[in-house]
Amino acid sequence: MGTWKETERMDIDTCIEGRRSIRAFKPEPVDDSIINEALRMANLAPSAGNLQARDFIVVKDAATKATLAKAAYDEEFVRSAPVVVVVCANLQRISHYGERGRTLYCIQDSSAAIENLILFLHNKGIGSVWVGAFDEAAVRTALHVPSEARPIAMIPLGHPAEKGTKTGRIPLDRIVHKEKW
Numbered sequence: 001m002g003t004w005k006e007t008e009r010m011d012i013d014t015c016i017e018g019r020r021s022i023r024a025f026k027p028e029p030v031d032d033s034i035i036n037e038a039l040r041m042a043n044l045a046p047s048a049g050n051l052q053a054r055d056f057i058v059v060k061d062a063a064t065k066a067t068l069a070k071a072a073y074d075e076e077f078v079r080s081a082p083v084v085v086v087v088c089a090n091l092q093r094i095s096h097y098g099e100r101g102r103t104l105y106c107i108q109d110s111s112a113a114i115e116n117l118i119l120f121l122h123n124k125g126i127g128s129v130w131v132g133a134f135d136e137a138a139v140r141t142a143l144h145v146p147s148e149a150r151p152i153a154m155i156p157l158g159h160p161a162e163k164g165t166k167t168g169r170i171p172l173d174r175i176v177h178k179e180k181w
Contacts, residue, residue: 015123020164022127023077028159029060030082034124039085041120045112048105053094054113054152057086057143064142068154071138072131081156086139087114092148110152117155127160 010018039056047053059065060083068086069079078084089106097105118128131154139151 010123015119019119019122020127020166021129022158022160022162022164023075023129023156024161025077025081025127025156025158026161027080027082030126030158034121034126035083035085038117038120038124038126042087042113042117045109045116047109047112048094048097048101051093051096052109053090053101053106054110055088055090055149056113057088057145059084059086059143067142068134068139071142072134072154075131077129078131078154078156082158083156085117085155085157086143086151087117087153087155088145088149089152090149106150107152114153114155121157125159126157127162127164128155128157130155 035058039058042056043052043054059068062079065079065081065084068084069075069077072078087110089110091102091106094101094106094109114130118130121128132152134151134154136151139145139154143151145151
């Protein structure tokens with residue numbers, strides 16, 4: 001398997017509109033150059049005060065993925081993904097902003113990074129799914145996450161073994177408010 005080439009790109013509209021949650025993966029590994037570049041792109045996301053209050057744990061070990069799958073309420077696709085990236089909010093790095101930084105800004109920083117990550121992966125033909133439903137304490141223990149960080153999401157990723165399903169969206173006239181709610 002070769003490494004990705006910088007010239008392999010789709011336009012942003014196609015990328016956003018075409019991304020799907022992928023929960024079935026081929027067993028083949030994902031090239032480290034794609035993972036590394038995806039993480040670089042994730043860290044380019046906006047962040048409060050440019051503090052980049054997020055950290056990434058890349059998991060490939062089968063036993064650790066099995067533990068993460070159990071923590072995610074026995075979701076088999078977490079175990080079967082070649083890679084799981086666990087995104088953690090860094091509470092220490094955001095401490096400059098006090099309580100709001102620890103309860104909101106670091107979550108926003110992490111979420112923006114996750115969006116960059118999954119869009120970049122989709123652009124490179126790698127499927128992923130954003131998993132937020134998991135036992136946080138179990139993930140913390142399995143990955144030795146320090147107290148100054150908080151697991152926010154798990155992103156199982158790999159070469160897709162399915163196309164994913166296009167889901168509907170609430171019409172904009174129901175969710176966009178002008179001037180006031």
